[in-house]
Amino acid sequence: MIKALRIEAENVTRFHSVEAAPVGPGQVRVSVRHVGLCGSDLNTFKGLNPLVQLPRIPGHEIGGVILEAGEGVSADYAPGRRVIVMPYTNCGQCTSCRKGRVNACRYNKTLGVQQDGGLAEEIVLPAEKLILNDVLPPRHLALVEPLSVGFHAVERGRVARGDRVAVLGCGMIGMGVLIAAVARGADVIAVDLSPEKRALAKQFGAVETIDAGSEDVTARVMAWTGDDGVDVAFEAVGLPATFTQCIDLACFGGRVVYVGYSKAPVTYQTQFFNLKELDIMGSRNAMMQDFLAVVSHLETIGASADALISKVIPFSDAETALPYWDTHRNALKVVIEREV
Known part of the structure; x- marks a missing residue:
């Protein structure tokens, strides 16, 4: 069992114990270290997100560390490597996917929105949805997805x-x-x-x-x-x-x-x-090249990116994170940090 935060109902978040997912072929188990809160998470918390059915584990701005890789995954995805999560799915069959615009997949299911997200101790994802990066500071990994948009x-x-x-x-x-x-x-x-x-x-x-x-x-x-x-x-x-x-x-x-x-x-x-x-x-979501452009830019500007993070809340206090942001709307980015 692993610990995860769920939005139970409007203005209600609680920790729960949930089953750890098995690691299948092509998949990687990631220890979640940082999750940035998005406006979509806040809208879900406030009952204003029509794309979400509650209860839901929020979080799609995720940085973490690889724990294990399944069969068929490249040896590059070794335990201990740091990763950035691309939180979208793509069917490969709809018109957007056929045009190569997989970010706008008709049947996309974003983590934390149409499916449970990353505000948990760990998450299992396809290796193709992970970007390896051992250069950026761990907190900055959670900045990549929102900047990519x-x-x-x-x-x-x-x-x-x-x-x-x-x-x-x-x-x-x-x-x-x-x-x-x-x-x-x-x-x-x-x-x-x-x-x-x-x-x-x-x-x-x-x-x-x-x-x-x-x-x-x-x-x-x-x-x-x-x-x-x-x-x-x-x-x-x-x-x-x-x-x-x-x-x-x-x-x-x-x-x-x-x-x-x-x-x-x-x-x-x-x-x-x-x-x-x-x-x-x-404009919707982001493509792999957008993620890589952000990574390159963040590596260039270094510690300057710290200014984009308004508040860091320990994972143990994550139940307070969305209520905090709801009362501090001027905060640019609230990041939940899990120390291990």
């Missing part, structure tokens, strides 16, 4: 050197967008309500920041761009107002990338889709 969105938006980019929302996904866009040589203006998150955006390379609660975002962006608008506008908030605002902020011939998703209907004046001839894209 932002890096994938930047790839979708075809961000290039010299582009002017607006990022609406400086949570962890928005920070991933910002970091990836800056790394490509873009100039980024970051928009958020939180002064702490705006300060962090400046720390990671934003040229300008806007307080969405007290400033006219559209006016500031237009002033910044000489009334052109931005080449790419990224939505990482998930509100109808920011969905439509991206259309206003994008320049003629510009691009809009939706990374967040609105839980309420969104009403558009669609003439600007045509007048501006906008490329409007959704």
